[in-house]
Amino acid sequence: MSTPGRRDDATTAAPAADGAPGAAQEGAPAEPLPAPGTAATPRPGPVPPAVQAAAAWSWRLIVILAAVALGVWGLAVLKVIVVPVAIALLLTVLLSPLVRALQRWLRLPRAAASGIAVVLLLGLVAGLLTLAGQSIVNGVTELWDQASDGVTKLVDWLSEGPLHLGTADIDEWITQLQDAAASSADQIASGALSVGVTVGHVAAGTLIALFCTLFFLIDGRGIWAWLVGLLPRGSRERVHQAGRRGWVTLGAYTRTQILVAGVDAIGIGAGAAILQLPLAMPLAVLVFFGSFIPFVGAIVTGAIAVLVALVTQGWVSALIMLGIVLLVQQLEGHVLQPFLMGHAVSLHPVAVLLVVTSGSLVAGIVGALFAVPIAAVVNTVVLYLHGHDKFPQLGTHDHVPIRAKGHPVVDRAIAAAAEAESEADAARHEHGPARGTTAGDPPVGP
Incomplete structure (x- = not known):
């Protein structure tokens, strides 16, 4: 029973029980509670928020670079x-x-x-x-x-x-x-x-x-079905659609690069034949294969053609051959590459140059050869997974090939996945829905 002029203990304890953590003391104004669904304002600490964000980004970048380095090392070994x-x-x-x-x-x-x-x-x-x-x-x-x-x-x-x-x-x-x-x-x-x-x-x-x-x-479709079947069920369709678009990009790059290499080989080979150089046909073949390495291959093969002209016929023929090489390279750089290769790979010329240089530093000629198609495919796949579809005309009508007839490996993988899913469904029905879900929620997991 309370007496006048004296506060009841229950009355004084109530604000502390109902208040937020670190409740206001007697006589101090109470801090307003955050609105439902909103985060509380972080209090200033000894480390500034900018440094915390920089540290979070830094260790994540270190982990990503370590994973990439480990992958490159594995590729080099194999x-x-x-x-x-x-x-x-x-x-x-x-x-x-x-x-x-x-x-x-x-x-x-x-x-x-x-x-x-x-x-x-x-x-x-x-x-x-x-x-x-x-x-x-x-x-x-x-x-x-x-x-x-x-x-x-x-x-x-x-x-x-x-x-x-x-x-x-x-x-x-x-x-x-x-x-x-x-x-x-x-x-x-x-x-x-x-x-x-x-x-x-x-x-x-x-x-x-x-x-x-x-x-x-x-x-090929059965092999792809087996690879996709190894993934969790919820991600198979997105991976399949991303793979389709990466395959289209790889095809566009390959056909375009063959066309560009053919134009370079015909142009430089015809110039060597007009000058009556003794190795016109081998030069054309060399230019064709060398053109698959952007920038570097064209420079090296063109220099070889000029050197052959210099050794066999002197400075005049070498200068004429140099002019032919430069003309062909200008045609490739200002006509074929922007309109054909730029549309095929959707990479800026500066990006192509940096990718080729990085690939050559990491893996030599092989790295320079495969740097551009790998970068193009990765660019297409990442853009699709982030909601930017470069090929909307493909649509999603071609679903993931769940079953490949006559492919026992795929059949066994599908049968094992179906058995695991049935066991998971039986376990969910036996123990009831998981916490935070309702009976009408779809099952979660592969």
């Missing part, structure tokens, strides 16, 4: 397998239209059409290499004689030109070069051994690439 599989993907994108055309025109089964496409590809590559080899065999003798004449003219110019070098000085330089070559015989032998190992790796990689290309063409 490059003998990874590179042929990547080449097989590019060849599959290139040959898929031919396989569909053979199925439609000749009424062939997919396995037979895929085999014919691979055989035609091998015949085309063998024909190009044969033509280039014959040209090299026929022109190497003439090229060697002209190179010897060029070296003789260079020695005469050094002795009779403005440098006025004596014969003794020139002979001393030649002797030093011969001694250096003799002293590096061990290095040359080890280099030859490494070349032999590299040739073995190339042969093994070629077989792996052809094998994978054939099976990608025959049963």
